[in-house]
Amino acid sequence: MNKTIPLIHKSAAIAQIEALKLYIKDIWPIVSDAQLPIYLNSTSAQFIPFHSLCRLLQSALKHLTAKEFIEFIHCGAKSYSQHIEGVCLSDKSKGDLGKGALGELVHYLPIQEVAFTSSSNGTVSECSLTMTLEEVEPYTFISELYVISVAHHCLTQQCPALVEPIKYHLVTHEKFGLDALKASTKAPQFLGQECTALFYRSSSLSGFSNHNQHWRRQTQTFTEQVADALESYIGRQDVSLDTFSSIVGIPPRTIQRHLDNEGTTFRKIKESLNMAFAKRVMIERNVSISDIAEHLGYSDTSQFIRAFKKSEKMTPLQWRKTNQAN
Structure with missing residues (x-):
């Protein structure tokens, strides 16, 4: 199973x-x-x-x-x-x-x-x-x-x-x-x-x-289950793999192994959820980029901007202007 x-x-x-x-x-x-x-x-x-x-x-x-x-x-x-x-x-x-x-x-x-x-x-x-x-x-x-x-x-x-x-x-x-x-x-x-x-x-x-x-129940991939379990913590507390392991009661190596079998990592899933949270907050609320970075657990705003640009091919401010205009 x-x-x-x-x-x-x-x-x-x-x-x-x-x-x-x-x-x-x-x-x-x-x-x-x-x-x-x-x-x-x-x-x-x-x-x-x-x-x-x-x-x-x-x-x-x-x-x-x-x-x-x-x-x-x-x-x-x-x-x-x-x-x-x-x-x-x-x-x-x-x-x-x-x-x-x-x-x-x-x-x-x-x-x-x-x-x-x-x-x-x-x-x-x-x-x-x-x-x-x-x-x-x-x-x-x-x-x-x-x-x-x-x-x-x-x-x-x-x-x-x-x-x-x-x-x-x-x-x-x-x-x-x-x-x-x-x-x-x-x-x-x-x-x-x-x-x-x-x-x-x-x-x-x-x-x-x-x-x-x-x-x-319709089956889910392990990746989908990790994403569903992790999403409710995004923007509220920074959850590491070890913390997530403690929350769900599964050893870190077991989590890593199952994700590796599906061609992804805990970090990639978390980064994807972080970007989705950031985009939703930028559209729904008038929140500063620095506040978003802090809520997502980045050490500083520049680290968040780099991560966002790598994912979306534009800075958070550029993304906000483009999508607010639409």
């Missing part, structure tokens, strides 16, 4: 940060330790590394009681599921029926595959939502807990009367995590399974139209 960088839409982090404010007065040390990008509302980037969100959740678990943590997870997950449902409704209004909220999970969660199926053994009829998550070591338990919560709330967006699942399948073997959260509900939890899954009585999903369907 090719190496992947698990990603999640920035709206998930925004929702979870807002939820955390309900429980902790000063959340920014936690956000900083999680290595989440700052000013997510203002960035044009759409995705962030899922490892960062998992670190935020893991840290919150240490600061909140078990009851508070479950409430915190559900609050953020419900808000995020509403965002996903909003995207689906927007697509429908444009004439694109799309896949529905469940089908969109492969785009909005670090999931490779989603399947929604019905089955019956003669006495019990049930539906299952099965998900193949991308690897997020060492946060398997916390990532499954979050994904299950988002998926359940996505279902309740379409079936408001839906009750809790009748059982869960979890890939994790971390029973102590469930014990710590006092998460042993009436619904059985089966650990060490091949996939993450939620099971419901079919009667609670009557009228649901997505039975026996399967969705798979």
Whole structure:
């Protein structure tokens, strides 16, 4: 299997940060330790590394009681599921029926595959939502807990009367995590399974139209994944390869090797994102060239000008005049 960088839409982090404010007065040390990008509302980037969100959740678990943590997870997950449902409704209004909220999970969660199926053994009829998550070591338990919560709330967006699942399948073997959260509900939890899954009585999903369907995420090159993961940090903090490695949980040499196999480097990807950020800011805001250079982490303005000229065959000021005129 090719190496992947698990990603999640920035709206998930925004929702979870807002939820955390309900429980902790000063959340920014936690956000900083999680290595989440700052000013997510203002960035044009759409995705962030899922490892960062998992670190935020893991840290919150240490600061909140078990009851508070479950409430915190559900609050953020419900808000995020509403965002996903909003995207689906927007697509429908444009004439694109799309896949529905469940089908969109492969785009909005670090999931490779989603399947929604019905089955019956003669006495019990049930539906299952099965998900193949991308690897997020060492946060398997916390990532499954979050994904299950988002998926359940996505279902309740379409079936408001839906009750809790009748059982869960979890890939994790971390029973102590469930014990710590006092998460042993009436619904059985089966650990060490091949996939993450939620099971419901079919009667609670009557009228649901997505039975026996399967969705798979479209594959991305490793270069595209690095660019998506890095973009939200551009113009906010200068991220080196070592820092990026720490953020996404992949050794620097592994990142370099996969990029080399695709004929590029971390530096080239970062430089391309820097130039895109600079051009967007020059058009949208009245910002000085020196301010742009500083935000992008260049040691001085002249270094940025040289890099921009090498990329665009003109200076930043020349580019700004040309494109503002157009």
